[in-house]
Amino acid sequence: MTALTAQISTIACPTEAEGPGRRWALWFQGCSIRCPGCCNPHLFSKDGGKTISITDLISNLDKAHKNDAIEGITLLGGEPTEQLEAATILAEHAQSIGLTVLVFTGKRLEEFKENQKTNSFLQKIDILVDGPFDITQPETKRRWIGSSNQRIHLLSKRASYPDPRWELPNTLEITLRQGSLLVNGFPLVNQKIPLAIVKDSHGNRFN
Numbered sequence: 001m002t003a004l005t006a007q008i009s010t011i012a013c014p015t016e017a018e019g020p021g022r023r024w025a026l027w028f029q030g031c032s033i034r035c036p037g038c039c040n041p042h043l044f045s046k047d048g049g050k051t052i053s054i055t056d057l058i059s060n061l062d063k064a065h066k067n068d069a070i071e072g073i074t075l076l077g078g079e080p081t082e083q084l085e086a087a088t089i090l091a092e093h094a095q096s097i098g099l100t101v102l103v104f105t106g107k108r109l110e111e112f113k114e115n116q117k118t119n120s121f122l123q124k125i126d127i128l129v130d131g132p133f134d135i136t137q138p139e140t141k142r143r144w145i146g147s148s149n150q151r152i153h154l155l156s157k158r159a160s161y162p163d164p165r166w167e168l169p170n171t172l173e174i175t176l177r178q179g180s181l182l183v184n185g186f187p188l189v190n191q192k193i194p195l196a197i198v199k200d201s202h203g204n205r206f207n
């Protein structure tokens with residue numbers, strides 16, 4: 001058992017709006033990159049969110065793997081590399097139980113290779129979407145990508161691209177859970193209104 005904890009904003013599962021297929025998505029709290037126009041400015045500060053032990057996060061993921069027919073996990077934020085040890089453990093565990101790992105980062109792939117710890121994280125990732133969000137270059141074709149400067153890197157044979165699912169319209173997902181609403185997906189302003197999926201906390205759609 002590890003005593004390590006992570007600062008987490010939200011976990012959504014099963015979500016279909018944060019990468020291909022049904023996924024367990026985790027938003028880390030805290031990002032020092034602070035791209036102008038980021039759709040998650042409430043995640044900039046490390047002071048928000050909840051402190052959760054890695055043991056509890058892994059058990060949450062294992063439960064989702066057992067019950068929610070997920071094909072992978074998505075780590076985003078916030079900036080996953082700013083909680084590197086936690087992100088690496090989660091990614092390694094996900095791969096060990098047969099799930100794919102998709103990571104959105106504001107850093108560039110080349111920066112990951114500059115030191116041993118980020119390079120080790122890279123070994124546990126199947127698909128990396130890299131680079132800071134650039135509000136002057138909104139992406140219009142690739143699903144889930146914020147701006148056209150951001151690159152998709154396939155880092156393992158388990159990842160596939162092109163994948164027709166990356167070409168569908170972006171979606172906004174609205175989940176009714178425990179008396180509250182979770183809204184995630186692609187809430188960028190000044191873009192076409194995305195298709196909205198409305199569902200319960202088990203992933204059953206209302207539309």
Ligand code: SF4
Pocket residue numbers: 031032033034035038039040043077078079105106107132133
């Ligand atoms: S790196 Fe990601 S989370 Fe951080 S400011 Fe940029 S878009 Fe937002």
